[in-house]
Amino acid sequence: MIGTAWTILRKDLQIELRTKESVPAMALFSVTVFVLFHFGLQRNELEGDLAAGVLWVTLILATVLAVNRLFVTEREQGGIDGLLLAPIDRTAVFVAKAGALFLYLVLLELVAVPAFGILLLGPDLFKPLPTLILLLVLADVGLAAVGALVSALAVETRARDLIVPLLLLPLLVPVAIAGAEATEPLFSGNQAAHELGKWVALLGLYDMVFLLVSIAVFDFLLED
Amino acid sequence: MYGKGLRPLSIAAAATLGTALGLVFFYAPLDADQGFIQKIFYIHVPLAIVTLFGFIAGGVMGIKYLRSGDRSWDMRSYVAIHLSIVLAVAVLITGAIWAKASWGHWWVWDEPTLVSFLIIFLLYCCYQPLRFSIEDPDRQARYAAVFAIIAGAFVPLNFVAVRLAQSFSHPRVLSTTGGNMPGSMRLTFYVSVLGMALLYTTLWKLELTSKNASIQLKRLRLRLELEQEEGQARAGAPAPPVSTVPASPRNA
Numbered sequence: 001m002i003g004t005a006w007t008i009l010r011k012d013l014q015i016e017l018r019t020k021e022s023v024p025a026m027a028l029f030s031v032t033v034f035v036l037f038h039f040g041l042q043r044n045e046l047e048g049d050l051a052a053g054v055l056w057v058t059l060i061l062a063t064v065l066a067v068n069r070l071f072v073t074e075r076e077q078g079g080i081d082g083l084l085l086a087p088i089d090r091t092a093v094f095v096a097k098a099g100a101l102f103l104y105l106v107l108l109e110l111v112a113v114p115a116f117g118i119l120l121l122g123p124d125l126f127k128p129l130p131t132l133i134l135l136l137v138l139a140d141v142g143l144a145a146v147g148a149l150v151s152a153l154a155v156e157t158r159a160r161d162l163i164v165p166l167l168l169l170p171l172l173v174p175v176a177i178a179g180a181e182a183t184e185p186l187f188s189g190n191q192a193a194h195e196l197g198k199w200v201a202l203l204g205l206y207d208m209v210f211l212l213v214s215i216a217v218f219d220f221l222l223e224d
Numbered sequence: 225m226y227g228k229g230l231r232p233l234s235i236a237a238a239a240t241l242g243t244a245l246g247l248v249f250f251y252a253p254l255d256a257d258q259g260f261i262q263k264i265f266y267i268h269v270p271l272a273i274v275t276l277f278g279f280i281a282g283g284v285m286g287i288k289y290l291r292s293g294d295r296s297w298d299m300r301s302y303v304a305i306h307l308s309i310v311l312a313v314a315v316l317i318t319g320a321i322w323a324k325a326s327w328g329h330w331w332v333w334d335e336p337t338l339v340s341f342l343i344i345f346l347l348y349c350c351y352q353p354l355r356f357s358i359e360d361p362d363r364q365a366r367y368a369a370v371f372a373i374i375a376g377a378f379v380p381l382n383f384v385a386v387r388l389a390q391s392f393s394h395p396r397v398l399s400t401t402g403g404n405m406p407g408s409m410r411l412t413f414y415v416s417v418l419g420m421a422l423l424y425t426t427l428w429k430l431e432l433t434s435k436n437a438s439i440q441l442k443r444l445r446l447r448l449e450l451e452q453e454e455g456q457a458r459a460g461a462p463a464p465p466v467s468t469v470p471a472s473p474r475n476a
Binding site for chain 1: 344354359366381382384389
């Protein structure tokens with residue numbers, strides 16, 4: 001199954017490399033949103049809870065773009081029929097799609113987090129960076145699992161572009177809560193009241209629940 | 225077949241709810257802190273509990289549908305979620321009234337139950353747009369069941385997340401577990417929960433019965449039409465084009 005998933009994942013990455021559809025759009029979108037926040041909040045520098053909130057909300061909104069596109073190539077070009085005809089485990093398709101989304105998110109963060117540090121963040125970005133990376137990676141796993149699931153769910157609907165954000169954003173509220181709460185002390189220098197363990201545990205629980213649920217129900221989304 | 229037991233069920237629901245209201249107004253003591261407005265607690269909290277259980281039951285019925293492929297489970301799941309969405313509006317409204325009366329604001333962000341409830345409500349509001357923007361009836365049922373399962377798993381997770389995010393600075397006058405309620409209040413509360421649960425079950429059953437009846441009616445009408453057309457054709461009249469719509473429960 002891992003081999004099959006790897007093959008599908010490689011195909012997706014190759015398409016992304018040639019068309020450059022998702023990742024550049026996400027990166028551009030996140031930088032634009034930072035500019036919007038600069039004017040919307042009328043601040044030149046952010047710190048503490050405001051900085052954490054802006055960063056996490058931007059990343060979550062950028063995720064919507066990738067989730068919108070994740071199954072579209074398959075659907076538009078009829079590649080999904082090939083996938084369904086192939087004698088492979090459906091879970092492999094989920095693993096590949098979630099893996100692709102995970103990689104897109106990591107690439108997005110490689111652009112968006114430094115851009116945030118330069119454009120908006122008041123305090124130094126380097127000191128809290130290791131903790132921030134841990135949080136981002138944990139959150140990306142959850143975002144990728146939920147994103148792949150919602151993408152498969154919405155791709156068959158008539159109003160796909162509407163369904164994806166409406167469905168995805170409420171499901172991502174726990175990620176926003178945990179991410180913002182855990183990042184806030186990192187950006188305010190107030191390490192005393194830091195409850196990092198609690199939020200890491202919450203992100204881990206979220207990842208686990210949605211990975212298991214996704215693997216359990218994904219077969220039914222590709223059954224024709 | 226769905227209508228069986230509907231009458232005793234509705235009588236029981238009405239009796240229990242009546243008793244609950246009687247207890248609320250004549251038996252339960254006035255809250256020392258909040259006074260009369262606290263009585264909305266006996267409507268709001270049972271309603272919220274029943275709504276949440278309805279959402280989770282919708283998920284469980286979704287699992288049953290996916291395992292058995294039996295369309296009636298899909299219908300049950302749909303009706304349960306649909307009904308819970310309607311009741312959720314009532315929960316949010318009563319919650320806002322209570323918040324305004326006791327804390328002076330229509331909306332209080334540091335009340336974790338209220339906030340979790342709003343998020344869950346927003347998520348379930350997508351159920352119908354998702355369901356009805358899929359045309360293929362088989363796929364519609366399948367996708368709706370998947371949504372019901374995902375969202376059902378999300379309900380407890382979301383409660384944990386929102387509750388963790390609160391600093392517990394707000395005094396919790398009445399915890400829903402009934403930890404600090406005097407006996408008379410607790411009894412009233414339990415009767416209210418029971419009454420609300422019976423009301424929910426009655427409405428659910430009623431809706432199922434009516435949905436089922438309209439499906440059967442549609443099927444019978446279609447058959448009647450076909451038979452009339454056949455009769456006309458046999459009588460030598462020019463036959464109108466025969467409708468080829470299959471009689472499926474999806475056309476309801």
